[in-house]
Each structure stands twice: as structure tokens, then as C-alpha cells.
Amino acid sequence: MVRILFSISFFLFCQLLFAQNYGSVTGVVLDADRQPLIKATVSIVAVTDSTVLSYSLTDDAGKFKLIRIPAQRDLLLYITHINSSPFHREIRLKAKEELVLDTIQMSGNNLDEVVVTQVAPIRLNGDTLEYKADYFKTRPNANVEELLQLLPGLQVNVDGTIYYQGKQVSAVRVNNKDFFAQDLTLATRNLDASLVDIIQVIKDKGDSKREILDDSELPIVINLKTKKEFVKADFGKFYGSGGTRDRYEGGALVNTFRDTLQISFIGYANNLSRQGFDYSELSQYGGMNRAENNSYSYMSYGGLQNKISLALNANYDIEKKLKTNLMYTFEQQTDYVNNKGISSNFYESITEIASNSDNSTYKNDAHRIRAFIRYTPDTTARISLESNVELGQNNNQYHGNSNTLRDDETQVREGENHNNSERSNNRYRYNFYAEKKFPRSKMLLSLTHSLENRVSQNDNEQNSFNRYYLFSDSTVNQGVLTWGNTNEMRIGNTVNLQIPIREEINWDWYTRYNWELKRNLESIDSKINADEYTSRDDVANNKQGRFGFLYLGTKANASLFKKKLKISLGVEWLDLRRDYHYYGKTADLNDNLNYWLPNVSLNYRGMTLSYAKYVRLPSFYQLIAVNSNLYPTSLTIASPYFNNQMEDNFSLRYYNWFNSIKLNVNASIGYVVNDYSIGSKRSYNVNSSESVYERYQAPGTDNLFANIHLMKRFTQSKSWNVSLTVSGFGSSNVSFNTVNGEENKARSFYGNLTNTLNVTYKNKVTVIPTYGIQMNTVNNARQTVNFRDITNVSHSIGAVFRLDDIKSFRLETAYTVKNQPQSLRNDRTNLHIVNASLYYPIMQRKGELKFTAFDILNQNQNIWMGGYGNTNYYQEQLTLRQYFMLGVVYKFLATPTK
Numbered sequence: 001m002v003r004i005l006f007s008i009s010f011f012l013f014c015q016l017l018f019a020q021n022y023g024s025v026t027g028v029v030l031d032a033d034r035q036p037l038i039k040a041t042v043s044i045v046a047v048t049d050s051t052v053l054s055y056s057l058t059d060d061a062g063k064f065k066l067i068r069i070p071a072q073r074d075l076l077l078y079i080t081h082i083n084s085s086p087f088h089r090e091i092r093l094k095a096k097e098e099l100v101l102d103t104i105q106m107s108g109n110n111l112d113e114v115v116v117t118q119v120a121p122i123r124l125n126g127d128t129l130e131y132k133a134d135y136f137k138t139r140p141n142a143n144v145e146e147l148l149q150l151l152p153g154l155q156v157n158v159d160g161t162i163y164y165q166g167k168q169v170s171a172v173r174v175n176n177k178d179f180f181a182q183d184l185t186l187a188t189r190n191l192d193a194s195l196v197d198i199i200q201v202i203k204d205k206g207d208s209k210r211e212i213l214d215d216s217e218l219p220i221v222i223n224l225k226t227k228k229e230f231v232k233a234d235f236g237k238f239y240g241s242g243g244t245r246d247r248y249e250g251g252a253l254v255n256t257f258r259d260t261l262q263i264s265f266i267g268y269a270n271n272l273s274r275q276g277f278d279y280s281e282l283s284q285y286g287g288m289n290r291a292e293n294n295s296y297s298y299m300s301y302g303g304l305q306n307k308i309s310l311a312l313n314a315n316y317d318i319e320k321k322l323k324t325n326l327m328y329t330f331e332q333q334t335d336y337v338n339n340k341g342i343s344s345n346f347y348e349s350i351t352e353i354a355s356n357s358d359n360s361t362y363k364n365d366a367h368r369i370r371a372f373i374r375y376t377p378d379t380t381a382r383i384s385l386e387s388n389v390e391l392g393q394n395n396n397q398y399h400g401n402s403n404t405l406r407d408d409e410t411q412v413r414e415g416e417n418h419n420n421s422e423r424s425n426n427r428y429r430y431n432f433y434a435e436k437k438f439p440r441s442k443m444l445l446s447l448t449h450s451l452e453n454r455v456s457q458n459d460n461e462q463n464s465f466n467r468y469y470l471f472s473d474s475t476v477n478q479g480v481l482t483w484g485n486t487n488e489m490r491i492g493n494t495v496n497l498q499i500p501i502r503e504e505i506n507w508d509w510y511t512r513y514n515w516e517l518k519r520n521l522e523s524i525d526s527k528i529n530a531d532e533y534t535s536r537d538d539v540a541n542n543k544q545g546r547f548g549f550l551y552l553g554t555k556a557n558a559s560l561f562k563k564k565l566k567i568s569l570g571v572e573w574l575d576l577r578r579d580y581h582y583y584g585k586t587a588d589l590n591d592n593l594n595y596w597l598p599n600v601s602l603n604y605r606g607m608t609l610s611y612a613k614y615v616r617l618p619s620f621y622q623l624i625a626v627n628s629n630l631y632p633t634s635l636t637i638a639s640p641y642f643n644n645q646m647e648d649n650f651s652l653r654y655y656n657w658f659n660s661i662k663l664n665v666n667a668s669i670g671y672v673v674n675d676y677s678i679g680s681k682r683s684y685n686v687n688s689s690e691s692v693y694e695r696y697q698a699p700g701t702d703n704l705f706a707n708i709h710l711m712k713r714f715t716q717s718k719s720w721n722v723s724l725t726v727s728g729f730g731s732s733n734v735s736f737n738t739v740n741g742e743e744n745k746a747r748s749f750y751g752n753l754t755n756t757l758n759v760t761y762k763n764k765v766t767v768i769p770t771y772g773i774q775m776n777t778v779n780n781a782r783q784t785v786n787f788r789d790i791t792n793v794s795h796s797i798g799a800v801f802r803l804d805d806i807k808s809f810r811l812e813t814a815y816t817v818k819n820q821p822q823s824l825r826n827d828r829t830n831l832h833i834v835n836a837s838l839y840y841p842i843m844q845r846k847g848e849l850k851f852t853a854f855d856i857l858n859q860n861q862n863i864w865m866g867g868y869g870n871t872n873y874y875q876e877q878l879t880l881r882q883y884f885m886l887g888v889v890y891k892f893l894a895t896p897t898k
Contacts, residue, residue: 023093024067027101029058029079036062037106040081041123045135046717047074047090052121052135053716055152056659060562067660070717071095080120081106122152129153131199138193139763139804144172144224145185147193153657154201155664155711155725160185162222163666163709164201167655170219171204175226177262177315178325178372186266187224190237190253192891198225210435210444210498211506226257233257234894236265241850241887247271249887260317266309273305273880302862303337303360303878325372335362341875344824347740348785350686351407358400366392366425380437385430392425412689415466423458448494458484468633470689476632481525481533489517504559508570512551518620519544521583526630539628542585543640545620548577555599566603571596574615576644585625586640593644606656612649618642622678622695637694648673662713669706677701679736679743680869698736699745705731721760728753737787737869745781746869768800770816778867790867794820798833810839821865824874831859847890858882 025044029037042064043055053075058064069075071093080086084106093099121135136150149156155163162169162184172184179187200223205212212218233255240250251268311329318324340357367390374384398419404412429452437444460482467475496510522540525533555570574597580589599612628636653668679698684691707729714722730751737744754772774794780787798816803809813836822829834856840849862879866872 021071021095022068023071023095023097023099024065025069025077025091025093025099025101026063026065028103029062029064029081030103030105031081031084032105032107034105036060037081037084038062039124040064040079040084040106041120042066043078043080043121044069045076045078045121046070047076050121050135051137051717052152054659054662055122057124065660068662068715069093071097078120078122079104079106080123082123082125086120086123125200127203129201131201133193133196133199137763142193143189144191144193144196145188147196148188148199148222150716150721151199152659152662152713152716153664155709156188160188162188163664163711164220164222164657167220167666169222171221173221173223174262175231175257176223178327179262179264179313184222190266191224195226195230195235196224197227199223200225210446211500229895230893231257232259232896234896235892237889237891239887239889241852241885243852243883243885245881245883247883247885249885262313262315264313266311266313269306269308271304271306273307302339303335304880305336306334308332321376323374325370327368327370329366329368331364331366331368333362333364335360336878337362338878339875341873342824343871343873344788346786346788346870347684347686352404352412353407354402354404356400356402358398360396360398363395364392365394366390380439381435383432383434385432387430388428390425390427392427394421394423394425396421396423411469413466413468415464417462417464419460419462421458421460423456425454425456427452427454429453442500444498446494446496446498448492448496450490450492452488452490454486454488456484456486458482458486460484468689470687471633474632475529477529478631479527479533480630483523485519485521487517487519491515504563506557508553508555508557510551510553510555512549512553514547514549514551516547516549517545518547520620524630528632536630539626539630540585541625541628542583543620543623543625544581544583545617545623546577546579546581547617548575550575564605566601568599568601570599572599573597576615578617578644580623580640582625582640586638589641595646606654608651608653610649610651610653614647614649616645616647616674618644618678624695633688633690635690635692637692639695642678642695642697643676645677646675662716664709664711666709667707670704672703673700674702675700677734677736679738681738682869683740696738701734701736703731703733705729719762721758721763723758725756725758726754727756735868739786739870742784742786744784744787746787747779747781748777748866749779750776764804764806766800766802766804768802770796770798770800772796776866778872786870788867788870788872790824790865790872791826792821792865794818808841812837812839820861820863821874822863824865824872831861832857833860842888843890846892847888850885850887850889852885852887854880854884855882 027042029040029042031037037058038060040058040062041055042058044053044066045051046053054066054069056064056066072095073092075091075093077089077091078086079088087106091099121132123130131151133147136147138147138150145156145160148154148162153164162172169184171178172187173179174187174191202221202223203218204221205218234257236252236254238252240248242248249268249270249272251270252265254265256263309329309331312327314326316324337360338358341355343354343356345352345354369389370386371388372384372386374382376382396419398417400417401415402417403414406412429450431448431450433446433448435444435446460480462480462482463478465475465477467473492512492514494510494512496508499507499509501507521542522537524536524540526536527533551572551574553570553572555568558567559565560567574595576593576595578589578591578593582588595613595615597613597615599610601608601610603609622639622642624636624639627638649670649672651668651670655666657664677698677700679696681694681696682691708726710724710726712724714724716722728751730749732747732749734745734747737746752772752774754770756768756770758766758768760766772795775792777789777791779789783789796816796818798814800812800814802813803811814834816831816833818831818833819828820831821827835852835854836856837850837852841847842849858881860879860881862877863875864877865874
């Protein structure tokens with residue numbers, strides 16, 4: 001808390017100092033007919049270097065106000081609007097001056113304005129905001145991400161996510177074409193800023209003619225328009241590096257752009273636990289599970305990771321009416337995991353302590369193909385088809401040891417386990433969309449048809465040797481062979497008719513039918529202290545579910561009070577059919593239920609309040625068809641029947657960009673109430689160590705989540721760039737657990753908060769202090785001997801320091817101190833993580849040498865601690881430690897003469 005108060009005081013003091021040398025500019029903008037000009041772009045640009053210092057949009061009365069404008073400097077005031085001729089005026093403010101301009105009439109001459117032909121630094125082109133890249137100065141060899149960090153209204157987080165006026169950007173395109181759509185950082189971190197001419201921020205409605213009254217829910221897309229010399233060009237980069245502890249990294253990015261044809265290739269390989277490749281991003285050091293920022297890897301088991309990936313992306317506009325995209329990726333990911341830990345289980349007066357260690361290898365191969373085609377026969381119709389195929393193969397090997405004893409040193413169990421499995425995962429899905437707008441009535445008819453089919457086959461071999469000291473001091477050498485087949489299929493069809501009532505009101509009527517299939521089949525063989533396997537298909541959890549969802553719904557949408565208030569009211573009638581089939585293991589379940597599901601949304605000046613009611617099926621994996629005593633000391637009771645969950649979902653969201661004070665805000669809070677839940681029940685015989693496990697219909701739960709992103713830019717000029725970013729997330733979930741007949745309600749909380757101050761001087765010296773806190777807790781409604789609360793808190797404080805273009809060298813270094821637990825007793829330790837990289841340009845700046853040192857003090861450590869039911873646990877995991885690497889990167893650009 002002291003650190004936080006000190007930081008706030010420091011920032012306020014900086015604000016006060018900066019305020020002494022700033023002034024403000026206000027005015028009113030009219031069009032040629034002397035009517036207020038709404039959403040005209042007003043920019044302040046430094047004369048010396050053309051740097052954009054501030055910008056704003058005029059309001060409904062044509063008014064604008066720009067504050068914190070640097071005094072005693074020669075400035076240009078730009079005003080642009082799509083329906084008017086642009087103009088500028090030179091201004092120079094005195095300290096604390098509040099300059100009030102006369103009425104500005106576009107295309108007039110009230111202020112001796114001069115019409116210019118160059119593109120304005122920032123302009124609003126319809127609903128698209130455009131930034132001229134030349135006005136935002138970056139260092140040599142900077143990537144697109146560094147350019148985006150300079151743009152007013154945009155916030156770029158350390159993980160590469162981008163926010164525009166508080167809302168997350170969903171995609172980055174190049175020349176309005178998809179560029180590896182699955183990961184926007186492939187564009188922002190691998191394309192050079194020098195390629196870009198215009199950055200467009202689009203509220204993406206696509207090519208649809210559907211009327212959108214509340215555009216706050218539209219996805220945000222960034223489009224990078226390249227300079228003319230790159231419209232027809234071959235460009236990219238090659239890189240490679242090697243180092244101690246056999247660390248390596250290599251890859252290539254090659255692009256060929258030819259007007260209507262774009263082809264891009266990416267290939268990389270590394271054993272640094274990195275998902276992609278970015279050569280100069282300090283936050284990417286060491287990949288996942290780094291102590292200083294807790295990065296993670298998708299589909300990762302943790303530990304050390306080797307990764308190989310190849311990807312090809314092709315866009316081809318056959319005609320203006322026909323656009324196509326084809327993307328292929330191959331990924332091979334191998335995770336080497338080594339865990340050790342301890343857990344405590346509480347049973348009245350008895351505490352059992354289990355220690356464990358294991359090592360595993362997980363190898364995953366995946367081929368993915370995505371094809372997309374969009375045909376626009378005329379201005380009133382559109383057809384699109386997207387198809388995805390994924391072929392995956394998993395090979396996993398596990399070996400673990402465990403030992404359980406009681407706090408009075410009584411031995412309970414010790415054992416060794418081996419597990420080998422092979423799994424194939426094949427997935428196919430497509431989505432077809434068609435729409436037609438009728439010009440006379442302006443009604444729009446749309447049709448959506450989708451299909452997804454996933455098939456998985458698993459062969460698993462498990463061998464275990466266990467000694468049960470309380471179970472007649474018996475030893476059990478058991479082998480289990482399991483063959484599993486899982487199939488999931490979803491088919492969806494929607495027909496929607498949008499009827500415009502007035503310009504500011506429309507009405508949707510729709511019907512939707514979704515059909516789902518879920519099937520799980522098993523075949524089990526087992527042997528216990530024997531050489532031959534015997535069939536145990538009597539305990540196979542065979543089950544199938546078929547579900548039909550028929551929705552009939554309507555929704556009215558209105559935009560009122562000059563589009564300041566947006567209202568949406570709707571209701572759905574759902575006919576839900578459930579058919580559960582258990583292959584003779586137990587009685588099947590067939591029922592047909594009907595529900596009324598209302599929804600409402602209110603949006604006013606960036607604040608959105610919404611409510612919706614949903615129906616959720618019980619999770620399929622939680623359904624158990626048959627009692628199972630496959631393992632000698634445990635019995636699992638069948639739990640095949642659960643009620644559907646009725647969910648009431650409340651949310652409040654706020655996002656806005658306060659240009660006058662350069663503050664970006666994105667905050668949300670959600671509250672979800674379910675009338676039923678599924679709890680876990682366990683009975684444990686402390687005398688024989690036998691246990692009985694069962695899931696049961698539990699009372700309702702309530703869950704809460706919240707997140708916040710704040711970005712405050714204090715100053716932006718040729719010399720100084722100072723900004724503060726605060727990001728936080730929190731969630732609270734409720735679960736029910738019963739142990740030996742005692743039920744308890746547990747509330748789990750997870751939260752994190754990160755503060756980052758970015759100070760840059762003349763694009764040569766950068767200092768980024770950071771402070772972060774993470775916490776996860778489990779609090780039980782009743783404090784008993786069976787249930788114990790647990791809290792895990794970790795703090796980190798550090799800084800990044802960067803020197804650019806110092807006698808051609810570039811230095812990046814980071815130091816982080818992280819305070820975290822070391823045991824269930826909450827013993828604490830401080831980790832000191834020091835990283836550094838040194839760069840030097842070669843080959844006339846087309847290439848670059850790089851020396852990297854990761855975890856110089858060799859202290860990196862990854863742990864996790866938490867609890868569930870009557871169990872508290874602490875685990876340590878293998879992660880990357882100290883290494884040193886030397887590498888080179890080479891960039892190329894070739895422009896064909898023809």
C-alpha cells in the first residue's frame with residue numbers, strides 16, 4: 001500500500017510540474033452553411049518535427065477543447081472533416097494561456113486559414129479514424145507495435161493486446177487483408193513501422209448492410225495501409241541464434257505483395273518456450289512462466305517447451321466482388337515437465353500430507369487449414385463461406401512417485417505410476433452466411449448455417465505399483481488399458497429478418513435451431529497382481545447426449561437523444577430437447593423443457609448496462625453412467641442426472657477516451673447467478689484409507705468478475721513521452737464440496753494488478769518502472785477441521801531500461817524482484833531476475849547482431865499454490881533458468897521493376 005500511495009503522489013507531483021508549462025485551446029467549428037460540424041478532427045502538431053501533440057473531435061455543437069498544450073512552442077492547428085476542405089493555423093501559447101478562437105467556418109476564411117493538400121495527422125473518415133504514420137516518430141528498425149504505442153487513443157499492453165478507447169482490438173489487417181488472423185502480434189511485432197503509411201482504426205461491420213444502431217459492440221480492427229513502395233514488393237526478415245544450455249532460436253518471415261495478391265510465409269523453431277518469434281521484445285525473454293511477468297503459452301503443460309511452426313497465408317482478390325484467403329499452419333510442440341510438491345488433506349482430527357514428484361513429456365502435432373471466400377454480387381447482397389480443418393496428434397509419457405503419511409508419522413500409501421497415451425484429434429467446421437437487403441422496404445434477410453465436428457480417439461496404458469499400509473498392508477501392481485472414442489458435433493441454423501421502423505429504430509425477428517451431439521465410448525482392460533488382462537467394460541463410462549435448441553426471438557433496437565442513448569430489448573422462447581443414452585448402464589433420460597429468456601441492454605456515453613437470462617446444460621464430463629471400482633481402494637458412484645442451470649447474467653461496462661486529459665479507460669464488472677450447480681462429495685475411511693467419490697446436485701452459485709485497463713499519457717513531444725498504464729483483473733467463484741458428510745461452500749478469488757510507468761527521452765532513453773501483485777485465495781463459509789482457508793500472494797517490482805542508438809548500439813535490460821511463497825507454511829523468498837540484450841546494426845542497418853542474457857543470477861522459479869475442498873497444495877515446476885545467446889537478424893526489401 002505504501003508503494004502504491006508513493007506512486008500516486010509521484011504521478012500527481014509530475015502532473016503539477018507539467019501543468020505549469022501548458023495552455024489550452026477552445027473553439028467552435030461550423031460547416032459552409034454555418035451549421036455545427038460534428039466529429040471534425042482537431043489536431044495540434046509541433047512545427048519543428050511534425051509530432052502530433054494532441055487531438056480531439058468536435059461535439060454535437062461543433063465545440064472542441066484541447067488542454068495541456070505545450071506553451072512557448074511553434075504549433076500548427078489542423079482541422080479536417082470528410083465533407084470539408086482541411087485547413088491549418090499557426091499558434092503559439094503563453095504559459096497557462098487559455099486561447100479561445102473565434103468561430104471557425106470550414107471552407108471559409110474567418111481565421112486566415114490556409115488550405116493544404118497533405119494528409120492531416122489524424123482525421124475521421126466516416127466511422128474510420130486514420131493516423132498518418134509520418135507524424136509519429138519511431139526509432140530506426142522499430143516494429144509496428146512501437147508505432148501503435150505512440151498513437152493517441154491506443155493502448156498497447158506488454159502481452160501485445162491492443163485497446164482503442166478502452167476496447168480490445170480483435171484483428172490487425174494489412175492493406176485490408178487478413179494477415180495470419182489467429183494472432184495479431186504476428187503483424188504488430190514482425191512488420192517494420194517504416195512500411196506503414198496510414199493506420200486505420202475501424203469499427204468492423206464488415207460488408208454487411210445490417211443496420212447497427214449501437215456500434216459500441218462492434219469488433220475493433222486495425223488496418224495497416226503500406227506505403228506505395230510496399231504495395232508491390234518482396235520483404236521480410238531472417239534470424240537465428242544459439243547459446244548456452246543448448247538454447248536456440250531461428251526463423252523467417254517472407255512477404256510477397258502484388259496489388260490484389262498477398263502471400264506471407266512464417267517459419268520458426270526454438271526451445272525458449274516462445275509461442276511466436278519477435279526478435280527485440282524484452283518482455284518475450286524466456287517465454288512462458290517467467291518470474292517477472294507470468295507469461296503463459298497456449299495449450300501448454302508448463303516446464304520447458306520446444307516449438308516448431310510453419311505457416312502460409314495467402315490473400316487473392318479475384319475481382320472486386322470476390323475475395324479469398326487461404327491459411328495453413330503446422331505446429332509441433334514438445335513440453336518437458338518436472339514437478340514436485342506437497343499437499344495437505346484434512347479429516348477432522350487427522351491431517352494427511354502427500355508429497356509427489358513427476359516428470360512428463362507431452363508432444364503435440366497439429367495441421368490447420370483455413371479457407372475463406374466472400375462474394376458480393378451487388379451492393380444489396382453478400383455471401384461468405386469459412387472452412388477450417390484441424391488434424392492433431394498427441395503422444396504423452398508420464399512417470400510419477402508419491403508418498404502419503406499422517407502428521408503422527410503413520411504411513412498411509414506410497415506408489416509409483418507410469419502412463420503412456422496416444423490421442424488423435426480431428427476437427428472440421430465451416431460457417432456459411434448470406435444476406436439480402438430489399439431496397440424498397442430496406443428490410444434485410446440473413447441466413448447463417450454452421451457445422452462443427454470433432455472426433456478424438458485415445459489409447460492409454462497405465463501401470464502403477466502402490467503399497468496401502470492401512471488397507472491390510474497390501475501391495476497392488478495394476479495395469480489398465482483404456483481405448484476411448486469421443487465425438488462432438490454441432491449444427492446451427494439462423495434466419496433473421498431486420499425491419500427498419502425509422503432511421504433510429506429497427507426490429508429483428510429471428511428463429512434459430514441448434515442441434516448438438518456428444519458421445520463418449522470406452523473399452524477397459526485391467527490386471528491386478530497378475531500377468532493377464534481381463535475386461536472391465538462393466539465400469540466403462542459410456543454415454544451419449546443429443547440436444548435440440550429451438551429459439552424463436554425478437555429484439556427491438558433504438559438510438560435516442562441524438563444517438564447518445566442506445567436501447568435494446570429482446571425476448572426468446574426456447575424449446576429444449578434432451579436425450580441422454582447410457583448404453584444399458586443405467587436408465588436413459590429424455591425430456592422436453594420450455595423457457596422464456598429476456599435480455600436488455602442500455603448504452604449511454606460509453607456506459608453499458610445489460611442483463612440476459614440463459615440456460616446451461618450440465619457439463620458432459622461430469623456425467624458418470626456407472627459405479628466404478630476399477631481401483632482397489634476407491635469407488636466412484638454413478639451420477640448421470642442433473643438439472644439444467646438457469647443463469648442470470650448482469651454486466652456493467654464502461655470504456656472511453658478522454659482526449660482532453662489523455663486518459664483511456666476500460667472497466668467492466670459482471671455478476672452471474674445460477675439456480676443450480678454440481679458439487680463434489682467424498683467419503684474417506686480414515687482406518688482403511690478407502691474412499692467413495694460422487695458428484696451431486698448442489699445449491700445455486702453466484703460468480704463475480706471485474707477488469708480494468710487505464711492508460712494516462714502525461715506528455716508527448718519530441719523530447720519526452722510519459723505515460724502510465726494500470727491493468728487489473730479479478731474473479732470470484734463459488735463451489736460446493738462435501739467431505740465425510742459435512743458440506744461447505746467455498747469461494748475462490750483470483751486477482752492481479754499491474755502498474756507500469758513509461759518514460760522516454762528523445763526516443764533514445766527509456767525507463768519503465770513496474771509494480772504488480774497477484775493473489776488467489778480460498779475462503780470457506782464455515783471454518784471447520786475438514787476445511788481450511790488458504791491465501792497465496794505474490795508481489796513483483798522492477799524496471800526496464802533501454803538505450804537506443806548510442807553510437808549505433810542499443811541496450812535493453814530488466815531487473816525484477818518477486819516475493820512469493822516457498823511452502824504451504826507461506827515461507828517467503830525474494831527472486832532477483834536480471835535480463836539484458838545488446839544490439840548492434842550490421843550490413844548497412846539491414847542486419848543486426850544481438851547478445852542476450854536471461855536470468856543472469858540464475859534464480860528464476862515457477863510455483864503455484866491453492867486449494868480445493870479439504871485439500872491445500874503447493875507445487876514447484878521446472879522452468880527456464882540462466883542462459884546466454886548470440887544471434888543475428890537480417891531484413892530485406894526488393895521492389896520489382898515490373
